[in-house]
Amino acid sequence: xxxxxxxxxxxxxxxxxxxxxxxxxxxxxxxxxxxxxxxxxxxxxxxxxxxxxxxxxxxxxxxxxxxxxxxxxxxxxxxxxxxxxxxxxxxxxxxxxxxxxxxxxxxxxxxxxxxxxxxxxxxxxxxxxxxxxxxxxxxxxxxxxxxxxxxxxxxxxxxxxxxxxxxxxxxxxxxxxxxxxxxxxxxxxxxxxxxxxxxxxxxxxxxxxxxxxxxxxxxxxxxxxxxxxxxxxxxxxxxxxxxxxxxxxxxxxxxxxxxxxxxxxxxxxxxxxxxxxxxxxxxxxxxxxxxxxxxxxxxxxxxxxxxxxxxxxxxxxxxxxxxxxxxxxxxxxxxxxxxxxxxxxxxxxxxxxxxxxxxxxxxxxxxxxxxxxxxxxxxxxxxxxxxxxxxxxxxxxxxxxxxxxxxxxxxxxxxxxxxxxxxxxxxxxxxxxxxxxxxxxxxxxxxxxxxxxxxxxxxxxxxxxxxxxxxxxxxxxxxxxxxxxxxxxxxxxxxxxxxxxxxxxxxxxxxxxxxxxxxxx
Amino acid sequence: xxxxxxxxxxxxxxxxxxxxxxxxxxxxxxxxxxxxxxxxxxxxxxxxxxxxxxxxxxxxxxxxxxxxxxxxxxxxxxxxxxxxxxxxxxxxxxxxxxxxxxxxx
Ligand SMILES: Cc1cc2nc3c(=O)[nH]c(=O)nc-3n(C[C@H](O)[C@H](O)[C@H](O)COP(=O)(O)OP(=O)(O)OC[C@H]3O[C@@H](n4cnc5c(N)ncnc54)[C@H](O)[C@@H]3O)c2cc1C
Ligand code: SF4
Ligand code: SF4
Numbered sequence: 001x002x003x004x005x006x007x008x009x010x011x012x013x014x015x016x017x018x019x020x021x022x023x024x025x026x027x028x029x030x031x032x033x034x035x036x037x038x039x040x041x042x043x044x045x046x047x048x049x050x051x052x053x054x055x056x057x058x059x060x061x062x063x064x065x066x067x068x069x070x071x072x073x074x075x076x077x078x079x080x081x082x083x084x085x086x087x088x089x090x091x092x093x094x095x096x097x098x099x100x101x102x103x104x105x106x107x108x109x110x111x112x113x114x115x116x117x118x119x120x121x122x123x124x125x126x127x128x129x130x131x132x133x134x135x136x137x138x139x140x141x142x143x144x145x146x147x148x149x150x151x152x153x154x155x156x157x158x159x160x161x162x163x164x165x166x167x168x169x170x171x172x173x174x175x176x177x178x179x180x181x182x183x184x185x186x187x188x189x190x191x192x193x194x195x196x197x198x199x200x201x202x203x204x205x206x207x208x209x210x211x212x213x214x215x216x217x218x219x220x221x222x223x224x225x226x227x228x229x230x231x232x233x234x235x236x237x238x239x240x241x242x243x244x245x246x247x248x249x250x251x252x253x254x255x256x257x258x259x260x261x262x263x264x265x266x267x268x269x270x271x272x273x274x275x276x277x278x279x280x281x282x283x284x285x286x287x288x289x290x291x292x293x294x295x296x297x298x299x300x301x302x303x304x305x306x307x308x309x310x311x312x313x314x315x316x317x318x319x320x321x322x323x324x325x326x327x328x329x330x331x332x333x334x335x336x337x338x339x340x341x342x343x344x345x346x347x348x349x350x351x352x353x354x355x356x357x358x359x360x361x362x363x364x365x366x367x368x369x370x371x372x373x374x375x376x377x378x379x380x381x382x383x384x385x386x387x388x389x390x391x392x393x394x395x396x397x398x399x400x401x402x403x404x405x406x407x408x409x410x411x412x413x414x415x416x417x418x419x420x421x422x423x424x425x426x427x428x429x430x431x432x433x434x435x436x437x438x439x440x441x442x443x444x445x446x447x448x449x450x451x452x453x454x455x456x457x458x459x460x461x462x463x464x465x466x467x468x469x470x471x472x473x474x475x476x477x478x479x480x481x482x483x484x485x486x487x488x489x490x491x492x493x494x495x496x497x498x499x500x501x502x503x504x505x506x507x508x509x510x511x512x513x514x515x516x517x518x519x520x521x
Numbered sequence: 522x523x524x525x526x527x528x529x530x531x532x533x534x535x536x537x538x539x540x541x542x543x544x545x546x547x548x549x550x551x552x553x554x555x556x557x558x559x560x561x562x563x564x565x566x567x568x569x570x571x572x573x574x575x576x577x578x579x580x581x582x583x584x585x586x587x588x589x590x591x592x593x594x595x596x597x598x599x600x601x602x603x604x605x606x607x608x609x610x611x612x613x614x615x616x617x618x619x620x621x622x623x624x625x626x
Contacts, residue, residue: 040614046543046622047597075626122626143618162613167557171608178608219599221613237568237603244574246538247625295566313625322603327566330582331574331600332535355625356538358574358598 007036007139007209008416010200012146012222014039015048015122017382017401018215019129022138023062024409030416032137036207037130038200042143045075045126048217049245049359051306051315051395053080053274054118058402065136066129070115070269075125077310078261078272079104080117086277086343088305090284092467093343095275104262104271119272119308119315120398121247149226149378150199150206154191157204159184164192164225181225193227196422197377210421211412212378215405218360220384228380229370237322239368241361241390244335245306245317248351252312258347259309270311276394277305279318280463281337282329289328296326298501302459305338307347316348319361319395321454331358361397363390365450366443373434374426381408387434389442391453400439407433452517457505461495462514465506468495535576539594547619552592553612554601560609561588568604577601596621 008030011018014037022037041047054076059069070076081103086095102108105115134140147161163180172178181189199208214222223229256263256270264270282301290297302324308315318338320331338344364386373380381387382401389396411429415421434440452458468491473484482490496503504510547553554577561567561580570578575596579589597620602612614620 040617041622042618043622045626046624047620049623049626123623124626126626145614145617147613162611165602165613166555166611167608173608174606177606219597219602219614237572240603242572242574242598242600322572322600325568325571327568327571328582330535330571330576332538332576335574336533353538353541355541355623356596357542357623357626358596358600360599360603 005208005210006199007207008034009036009211009213009412010207010209011035011037011213011215012200013215013217013382013384014041014044014126014130014133014140014142015215015217015382015401016126016129016398017217017384017405018213019126019133020058020062020402020405021213021215021381021409021412022133023065023136024406025413026065026136026138027062028410028413030413033139036139036141036209037133038141038144038146038202039130040143040145041126043127044130044140044142045123048122048126049243049357050120050122050398051243051245051308051317051319052120052122052398053308054120054398055396056116056399057114058399058406061406065132070118073125073128075121075123075128076269077119077121079115079269080119080274080308081271082259082261082273084273084275086275086305087280087463087466088277088341088343089280089464089467090341092471093341094466094470104268106268115269117274119274119310121310121313121315144202146200146202147221148201149197149212149222150201150208151191151195152198154188154195156201156206158188159192161201165221192225194375197226197375210377210416211426213408213412214378214380214384215382215401216384218362218383220380223370223380223384226375226378228372228375228385239363239365240322241363241395242320242322242331242358243317243361244320244331244356244358245315246335246339246353246357247310247313247315247355248348249313249354250348250351254350255309255312255314261309272309274309275307277307278458278463279303279305279338280460281341282334283460285329285333285337286326289326293327296328299324299326300456300459301325301329301334302454302456303334303338305344307344313354314348314351316344321363324459361390361395362386362388364388365447366440372423373431374423376423377421379408379412379426379430381405387439389439389446391446391449396442403437403439404434407437449517452514455514455517456501457510457514461502461506464495465491535574536594539575539596542596543622543624544593545619545622546593547615551616551619553597553615553620554590554592554595555611556588556590557609557611558588558590560607564607564609568606569601569610572600572604574598574600
């Protein structure tokens with residue numbers, strides 16, 4: 001065995017991406033004591049938050065280490081067999097609802113019968129995964145934050161880790177922003193950005209390895225600082241989502257009853273409901289804000305809501321596209337307005353909030369990926385690499401994190417075996433596999449869908465039109481009834497009169513364009 | 522600073538939500554976020570204020586003339602680092618073992 005380096009691989013971050021990389025390395029035959037996983041959380045998982053639904057069955061690949069994860073992992077909450085999509089305005093709520101026997105893994109004959117969607121709570125799941133890693137013999141260190149990588153022929157004390165994220169004294173503004181690292185000597189900067197990475201620096205001490213895996217999640221300081229992603233130099237709120245979520249305790253029985261869930265038995269986990277919502281709740285709040293802060297007049301916040309049932313609790317939250325946030329609106333107020341919508345308030349009635357949290361999620365798409373996924377001696381995986389498929393309603397990040405981790409693990413093991421861990425070798429294995437994987441295929445295929453889902457109409461008049469029309473069609477208040485079509489046209493007319501942007505957005509061509517985009521969903 | 526807000530029928534305080542999170546706050550000299558508040562004087566948009574889900578940034582929205590930033594309540598989401606394009610925010614994660622710990626996630 002080769003003992004020149006302290007480890008074969010060091011993984012920074014024990015989220016889904018980091019854990020999958022470590023398990024895959026093990027599976028490929030790398031010894032557990034040659035793999036180090038470090039995480040800044042203590043206990044591990046304590047820093048992590050998601051919506052969240054884990055899609056797919058990526059964890060099956062690690063059965064030998066995880067056993068029956070569906071039943072045993074404390075953070076894997078309910079198997080989702082019940083999905084809702086909703087349109088909310090301030091008063092009305094319309095839901096489209098589906099229950100699928102085949103999603104239970106017990107029923108259904110036409111579609112593959114398989115449990116493939118899970119509500120998860122990350123603090124519990126990640127702590128459990130870390131435990132399993134340790135049981136499998138992997139070195140796991142909790143409560144350690146890495147802010148510097150070791151680079152060959154570069155003394156790590158020659159620059160300060162904080163230089164990488166500190167704005168320069170004369171920083172400039174907007175896209176011209178400069179960071180302290182930009183003012184360091186040229187040669188030094190070159191090494192930081194292009195040298196061979198050979199380990200991590202922790203509290204002034206160097207730990208060496210052949211390949212560093214950056215699995216640090218969405219606040220990708222290292223990814224940007226070490227120039228996988230040029231964007232540090234133009235900090236940008238484009239393509240970033242902020243999620244705000246509360247975990248609300250309702251109790252198991254109440255959830256089973258309120259959401260019609262199967263309570264679970266020895267063999268089958270409890271079932272649950274997942275709901276995503278298009279929101280048009282912020283018209284009045286925005287208009288008030290514009291009066292005080294006219295800079296962003298006309299801008300509505302683009303938010304989506306989500307609501308998932310866990311075993312004892314529900315996860316209730318919103319996703320805000322940071323770019324669309326107008327001045328004068330606090331994100332926490334946007335969340336509270338969601339919670340106060342009558343249909344949502346009814347679902348959480350009697351519940352007790354037990355946690356409040358916020359977390360970023362990249363929504364890069366193909367156009368805004370890091371410009372490279374590898375460097376000599378290092379790779380990026382998961383959220384740090386922006387590998388999230390988000391379409392404004394649904395987010396798939398955890399399965400992508402797991403999948404990219406697997407691909408990285410397999411690639412690294414091969415490169416180590418071949419004795420070549422250069423960027424070229426890692427590209428030929430990891431990057432190539434990534435680009436062929438479903439992650440990239442999804443991102444490509446769903447580009448037009450993203451266009452549809454980001455359409456401003458979906459955050460203003462679409463939910464209003466659907467809600468109001470349904471309200472009037474379904475109701476009897478002793479007035480003459482009209483056909484649904486007539487009501488729709490009448491409601492459209494009213495909404496168009498109400499303001500200018502509706503008038504423009506809801507003209508026939510606007511609606512047709514939206515309809516055409518919607519085909520690509 | 523009172524953070525009490527009114528939405529429709531009910532009032533709430535974002536700080537109540539923060540009270541549910543487990544914090545281990547590091548000393549001032551190791552504050553993970555440092556804001557150069559002089560730069561805020563010139564700032565036209567205060568996007569940090571609007572973005573922060575934990576109300577760590579208090580400024581003209583609260584009737585203050587000068588930016589008042591508290592790293593103590595931070596939930597480490599990273600929004601302010603993204604929102605400030607004036608070079609006023611130096612951002613990093615808290616030192617290992619410090620900051621928030623979620624029990625649910
Ligand atoms: C509100 C919200 C809702 C979401 N909903 C869904 C959903 O329904 N379905 C879905 O599939 N995805 C969802 N996502 C996305 C999903 O959460 C992420 O894609 C996924 O968690 C990414 O995993 P990761 O392992 O790459 O990163 P993370 O899970 O963020 O893990 C990163 C780890 O690295 C550690 N770390 C970071 N920096 C350092 C450092 N310097 N030193 C040491 N350790 C460090 C952190 O402590 C953390 O444990 C959602 C995201 C948000 C914000
Ligand atoms: S956005 Fe930046 S400059 Fe503006 S108020 Fe916030 S921290 Fe200060
Ligand atoms: S990281 Fe998030 S919670 Fe912390 S100060 Fe910035 S915006 Fe607020």
